[in-house]
Amino acid sequence: MYEWKLNEIVDNDLCASCGTCAIVCPNNIVVFEDGPKLKEECLRKGHGMCYDICPRVSSGGYQIRIRGDFKEKEEYYYGKGDIEGQNGGVVSTFLKYLLENKKIDGAIVVGDECWKPVSLIIQNPEDIEKSAKSKYAISILDALRKAGEIGIERVAVVGLPCQISGLRKLQYFPYLAKYDGELGKNGKILKLPKIQYLIGLFCNKKFKQRSIEEILEKNNLNMEDIEKFDIKKDKFVITTYNNEKYSIPLEDIEYCEGCNVCRDFDAQMADISVGCAGSPENYSTVIIRTKKGEDIKNAIELKEGVNIEFIEKMRKLKMDRFKREIERRRNSGEKISYYWITDYGGVGKRADNTYFIRIRAKPGGWYSTEEINEIINTSKRYNGKIKITNRGAFEIHCIDPYYVEELVLELNKRNFITGSEGPLVRAILACPGGGNCSSGLIDTSELGVIIDERFKEYPAPYKFKIAISGCPNKCVRPQIHDIGIVGVKYPETNENCNGCGRCADVCKVEAIDVRGETSYTNYNSCIGCGKCIRACPNEGRDIKEEGYMIYVGGKSGREIIDGISMKLMDIEGIINLIDKVLKVYTKYAQKPQRERLGAVMHRIGTGKFLEEVKLLMDGDV
Structure with missing residues (x-):
């Protein structure tokens, strides 16, 4: 056996048998035989993409959800397609719609060779019907790799909950793993098609192909005799072409050991989840989870009235099995990966x-x-x-x-939010501000609440930090944040000035010159702290201009960069600016989790970046 980091998952019966590790290996040395293993030595001993993509190492659920356009509330329907298939042919009909309307170039599904599941690429809508049966044995979606090799660019993938979890991680891999992908021996990253739709299937557990074959043999059946497999309550139902039915207790069939640590019944990371639970006979339940998933409404007539309580019951049954297994492992000292923590x-x-x-x-x-x-x-x-x-x-x-x-x-x-970690808008740093600090010019807390309500945990290519300073003393270093905000108040002299010089005494940057019976401000030196206005005993200084000065693109850490200072803005302008900066940053970022805002601005040109931000703010784009 070759040394492989994923053996800590495989050898401890934690493997979901999803096959994602085999799909992403750039050297194609991971094979799948009732589970994954190396067919030759790995130079990095598995310390790479196969490990980082594994949904039993970590789910990556939190980062995926804030980026994946998931709906606040799932929508439940049931329906029937116009293609004959398992429980109404909903999935097949939707895939046909996607292909016919050029929304995808291919569909990755599981077909069969005498009921042995095999991964297929379907590009012709008329071929969809051939795969329209449920497969209950372990299978992997390695056709996704083949699709990339032959140049297919956009695909929909149908898979079980564990497979959907692995492929969601693949979609957002740079945000989760902090690198783009593993280089193969040829010096290149494996080319895979863009996954446009993930269609998840309800799943209680996956059976081993060998065990199904043994059951058939005991009943004197051949694979060629089988019309379909189905699961009804606690029975595995086999139907032959002669319309003979055989009901086998589920406990008599050996299933994937990793299913015991699965807690996902209905593919909660999918765009659309489909299964028979909760819907009438010969119909399928359809759960729409993302905005993209709403496309199924154009393909199938959907009806309300799903038995959601029954689906919740199935979820609970699977979760209870998961909890029992985790408790058993904890008591016996067996390995637990705690993959769900990253939800x-x-x-x-x-x-x-x-x-x-x-x-x-x-x-x-x-x-x-x-x-x-x-x-x-x-x-x-x-x-x-x-x-x-x-x-x-x-x-x-x-x-x-x-x-x-x-x-x-x-x-x-208790109304505490856990977060502010990873590639997203972090918690806002602010000084005490006006009303708390004698130097404060603005209410930093009020502004912080307004910004936080709009951008709390907002996804970004990398960490995105905002600081608010109540005055130009900049105690919280706003100039070295992605967005820095400083309260300012610039003075002008009025007729009450008698040249007493008190304003010059308090000016720390020596921007005030007293000549005769009046004072003059050098605006090239004035920082807008407002001290001279407050200190004047004769009310001889008014506010010329006040508001918020903004810095964009600063950072600290390994490299310190001062942000670019912008003109004064009001609160509405600040919100608009942050929103558009995030949009342009996301557009041009090439290295998620490696490229801060300032680096992107430098790479494409600060002027070009800020000009595009301005056009978006003005509504010209």
Whole structure:
């Protein structure tokens, strides 16, 4: 056996048998025989894309959901297609629609050779019907790899929940793994088609092909005799072409061991989920999860009235089996991968293999005494330690992975958001601001709340940091943030000035010159701190201009870059600017999780970047 990092999943019966690892290997050395294994030595011993893509290593669910255009509330329907297929032929009819309307160039489905599942590429709509049967044995979607090799660019993929999870990770791989893909021995990244639609199938468990063949042999049946397989309640139903039916108890059929640690009955990462549960006989339930999934409404007449309670029951049955297996493994000391932890934001692994949970900082870092007590008491209950980050967030550290999900859900119930980690808009850093600090010119907390309501956990190519400084002292370093905001107040002299010089005394940048009975401001030096206005004993200084000065494209860390300063804006302008900067940043970013805003601006040209932002702000694009 070759050394392979994924053996920690495969050898511990955690493997979902989804086959994603075999699809993405650039050297094509992962083979699938009742499970994945290496057929020759891997130079990096599996420390690459096969491991990072595995849905049993991590789900990547949180980052996927904030990027995947998922609907706030799923839509439940049932329907029947115009192609004969398992439970109404809904999937086949939808695929035919997508092909006929040129929305995809090919469909990746599971067909069969004498009921042995094989992965197929279908480009001709008329060929769809040939694959229109449910396959209950383990299969992988390796035709996706072949589709890339022959130049197919856009595909729809039909798969089981585990396969959908792996392929969703593939769609957003750079955001999850922080690199574009693994280089093969030829120095290139494997070319795969763009997945336009993911269609998930309801699944309780996957049976081993060998076990199905043994069942048939016991009943003196050949694969060639079988018209269809089906699952009815707790029976595996075999129907022959002679219309003979055989009902086999499900417990008599060996299934994939990794199914015990699966908690997804209805492919919750799919654009559309389809299955017979919850719908009338010969119909299929259709769950629309994304805006893209709504396209199925153009292909099939959908009806309301799905038995959602029954679907919830099936979900619970699978979740209960999952919980029993995790508890059994915990008690026996067997490996648990805790892949589902990444369904939640703000969760990270520590060097000692325990976890931390980051609570997204309140805007400006303000907390009530009650909120702090709740965080402290919650941490105590889970034997955690508390760290306060430099952005004012609380992190609860040293948490046993077994309790991470429970802790996150408890925090959510107490109205704390876990997050502010990864490629998204981070918690806003702000100084105390006006009303709290004697130098503050603006209410930083109020502005922080407005920005946070609009951009909280908003996806970005890389971390995106915003800072608000109440005055030009810039205590929170706004100039080295992706977006920096500074409250400013510029003075002008009025007729009450008598040249007493008090304004010059308080000016720290020596921008004021007193000549005779009046004072003059050098606006090339003035930073707009407003101190001279407040300090004048004669009310001899008025506000010439006030508002928010903006910096765009700054950063700190390995490389320190000062942002580009912009003209003064009001709050509405700031929201518009942030929105358009994020859009242009996303458009031009080539290396997710590696390229900060300032780097993208430098690469394409700061002038070009800001001009495009301006056009979007003005509504000219």
